[in-house]
Amino acid sequence: MYKRVLLKLSGEALSGEGGKGFSEKMLTYLVNEIQKIHSLNIKLGIVIGAGNIFRGKELKDFRIQMADQLGMLGTVINSLYLKNVFEKKGIKSIVVSPIVNLPSVMPLKYDFIEQYFEAGYIVLFGGGTSNPLFTTDTAAALRAIEMNADILVKATKVDGIYNKDPKLFEDAKKYDIITYEQAIKEQIKVMDTEAFSICEKNNLSILIINFFKEGNLLKAIEGENIGTKVNY
Ligand code: UDP
Numbered sequence: 001m002y003k004r005v006l007l008k009l010s011g012e013a014l015s016g017e018g019g020k021g022f023s024e025k026m027l028t029y030l031v032n033e034i035q036k037i038h039s040l041n042i043k044l045g046i047v048i049g050a051g052n053i054f055r056g057k058e059l060k061d062f063r064i065q066m067a068d069q070l071g072m073l074g075t076v077i078n079s080l081y082l083k084n085v086f087e088k089k090g091i092k093s094i095v096v097s098p099i100v101n102l103p104s105v106m107p108l109k110y111d112f113i114e115q116y117f118e119a120g121y122i123v124l125f126g127g128g129t130s131n132p133l134f135t136t137d138t139a140a141a142l143r144a145i146e147m148n149a150d151i152l153v154k155a156t157k158v159d160g161i162y163n164k165d166p167k168l169f170e171d172a173k174k175y176d177i178i179t180y181e182q183a184i185k186e187q188i189k190v191m192d193t194e195a196f197s198i199c200e201k202n203n204l205s206i207l208i209i210n211f212f213k214e215g216n217l218l219k220a221i222e223g224e225n226i227g228t229k230v231n232y
Helices: 024-038 064-088 110-118 136-146 180-185 193-201 216-221
Strands: 004-009 043-048 093-096 122-125 151-156 177-179 206-210 228-231
Touching: 004 136, 024 043, 024 064, 024 216, 043 064, 043 136, 064 093, 064 122, 093 110, 110 122, 136 151, 136 193, 151 216, 177 180, 180 193, 180 228, 193 206, 206 216
Parallel strands: 004 043, 004 151, 043 122, 093 122, 151 206, 177 228
Antiparallel strands: 206 228
């Protein structure tokens, strides 16, 4: 069983696929799935995207370096939103981010993060990498390594990585395990190449799971063979 986990959620996990804002139904689902693992004494970090608010490249009238700042702020908004949702369910969490100075956002300090974990808090890492031109996949890879995670779980809506598009090819096969070398060579789109290469260099595996099948997150963390593991 994994003991230190970084979970990467897309902003759409809060709004529903293709949606904007926040969906009560999605939030309820998300909290229930997290609750299942929170009680297991796992040190859990979460990086959340901002696709439900802003994605830099979707803001056509902006220079990308400007648009991406809105995106990064969106990840802080989502982190604070989630903190409030968790709080209502009695789940302790804390938002850390290097990009804003707000009363409910703590600075990113490794020693403090360890203390938050020891005290049973989920740590919500907001603000992406702090740099425009990156995505929250890359932020997830960085934070996972910084918190010494033993796995990075990428929550997706697909069952894993296939050798070809399962929607187009009936004989498409899902990989249980794939190497970073193979994932980068085959230009697997499920996660950024930057994230793959940071994890590869630092000997951290990524587990791609279908987060929207109930119980999958718990199964993944208990070490059940679901999804696709990207190995170094
Ligand atoms: N972003 C950024 N730097 C980062 C992380 C995120 O500039 O290190 C911006 C970028 O505009 C991105 C947006 O924040 O589009 C939201 O992140 P992402 O697209 O990864 O969200 P997701 O698709 O996972 O919801």
